[in-house]
Amino acid sequence: MSEPDDLGGQLLITPAGTVVVSTDAMxxxxxxxxxxxxxxxxxxxxxxxxxxxxxxxxxxxxxxxxxxxxxxxxxxxxxxxxxxxxxxxxESAIEQAQRDLAAMIAAVVGPAAFGYLMRMILFQPHVLIAGALIGWAAIPDGPDGKLGTVRDFMIAHPELITSPEFVRFVSLVATSIDDAVLGGMGVPPWLVALPGFDLGRDGGVAAGAMTVAALGAMLGMFRETSVAVDRVSTHPVTDAPTGVRERFDRIPEVNQVRIEKYEADGMPPRFTVYVGPTETFSPYTDGEPWDLTSNTYGVAGLQAGSFRAVELAMAEAGIRPGDEVVLTGFSQGGLVATMVAASGDWNVVGLETHGAPAGNIPLPTGIAGMAIRNTDDLVPALAGPQLEHDLMQVERRAFREGVDIPTIEAAPAHQRSGYEATAAAIDDAESGAIREQIDALDTFATDYLDRPGGQATVMTFRATRE
CATH class of the missing domain: 1.10.287 (Helix Hairpins)
Structure with a gap:
């Protein structure tokens, strides 16, 4: 059931195979x-x-x-x-007009800004470093240092980044980075603004992420590495999750991957894979593959460390290419789960993502489940607008207009608590379109436990960068 103090808005649904948005009530x-x-x-x-x-x-x-x-x-x-x-x-006409205008602005401003940044990096890095140091020095020290000051400011003012309007702005930026690059290469702004003139079918989101990764690499950031995976635990589990909230609750933290194996007499095994969210937001690579580097590489469509780690864990768990798999992920975990489903290397029959920056990844048809997003959560917008509708899209505002936004954590619309409330609201949904998807994922696991010889084993994995 929904929480009694639920602050969120109504559910917006785009069923698979359509581009029409409706409310659950409708x-x-x-x-x-x-x-x-x-x-x-x-x-x-x-x-x-x-x-x-x-x-x-x-x-x-x-x-x-x-x-x-x-x-x-x-x-x-x-x-x-x-x-x-x-x-x-x-809504589509308004969004397209905004994207075209953003592309024009990026193409006009891009050459000057891009060229200036490149000159600073290549010829006057000391000026760039000095400017960064001056800006950093201007931030006052708090009890936890300067980073703590920035964090405390964002927590105290959640309204700055928690609104559908800001999310749309982030989405426009994500689709405009490639336009700035094209402008920097001398492509006329009027040509850049033409509909469909993008570096990729996703509106240029992947190309923009590649640009960010390339620029960051010049400063020692976003360096990918090899990864290793260790199995942390293996033990039986007596029940399967039913409903969106119960699946969400099984998404791990710290040990980033949880895999459940379901078996029944005379049946091939089935697997559910749960992928955790980002563990560190540092752009500099250390031992954690669930980091900003993997986020950037994933949106760019490259071989992110977290994606490779999940595939290693799946192979270690005994999943073969023909075995049926359902994936569930939150934040970066949803991005990685979508990448696995899109790879074509696994027999993915179900997918449920929460707050994932994965809207620019095309998926094969016929996958059950939902892509769930809070419309005031900026993280999914980092992948631009949703460009495919082969998976049911379910959206909801975590904090409806007029309510007090919590000042406990930064980006509250992206926190687990925000998506827990949305998951509970989806479980309470009345429309047949949503009930069908929930039942499909519920049955995938519970059906085996109801059969003779039904049993389940859970395995957890910890991945590290080498």
Missing amino acids: LASVDRLRALEAALLIDIRRVIAADAIADGLPITGITPRLERLRDRCERARDAFGRMAENYTRL
Whole structure:
């Protein structure tokens, strides 16, 4: 059930195979109207049959009234569909206009900014370093140093980065970095702003992430390494998760990968893989592969350390290419889970992500599950707008307009607590579209435990950079 003090907004749903956004309440109403239509159709047939044998009973006129009522249900259902289509069409037009304007601005400003930065890095790095040091020195020391001062400021002012408007700005920036690069290469701004003129089918998000990685590498950041994986524990588990919240609760921390193996007599094994979130946000590589380097490489479509670690863990757990797999991940874990599903190297039949910067990754069709995002969470926006709809998209504002945003942690809309509330709201959803996806992932594991010989084993893995 949803938390009694839930601060979030309504659920917005984009079913698989469409680009139409609807609320859970609207889809639930459509489901009820469809059920009422079917019931009325059955009643009409019964009345017609009764009329044929009534022999004078006073039922004349009932059938036309039932037909009119059924027609009203059908027209109401169609009206809901048109409302959703018009809303989506308007939102898409606004977003496209904003992206085109952002591309034009980036292409105009890009050459000067990009050229100045490159000259500083190549010819006057001391000036760049001096400027960075002066800026760093201007930050006052707090109880936990300068980083603590920055952290405390962001925690005290969560509204600065917790709003759908800021998230949209971040998304526009993510799709405009490649435009700035093109402008820096001398491509005319009017050409850069043309629809479809991007470095990739994802609106240039991957190209922009590659640019960030390349620039950071000049300063010793974003250096990828080899990774190693160790199995930390193996033990039986007696139950399978049911519902989005229970799956979310099994996403690990510290030991970044959890794999559950389900077996039943006469059946091939099934596996559920849970991938944890980012462990460190330092751009400098150390022993932790769930870091900012893996985030950047993952959005860029490159071989991120965390992605390679998950594949190593899957192989160590005994998952073969033909075995059915369901993946669940939070934040970077959702990005990595999406990369595994998109790789084509594994038989992924289900995927559930929470707050993942993975909107620029195309997925194969036929995968059950949901991509879940809080619309006031900036992290998913780092991958730009959602460009594919082969997986159901479920969105919700973590903190609806007018409520007090918590000042306990930075970026509260991206914290586990924010996604726990969203997961609970999804479990409470009434629409058949969401219930179908929840049931598909629930059944994947529980079905085996209900069979003769049903058993499950959980394995946890810890990955490190070498």
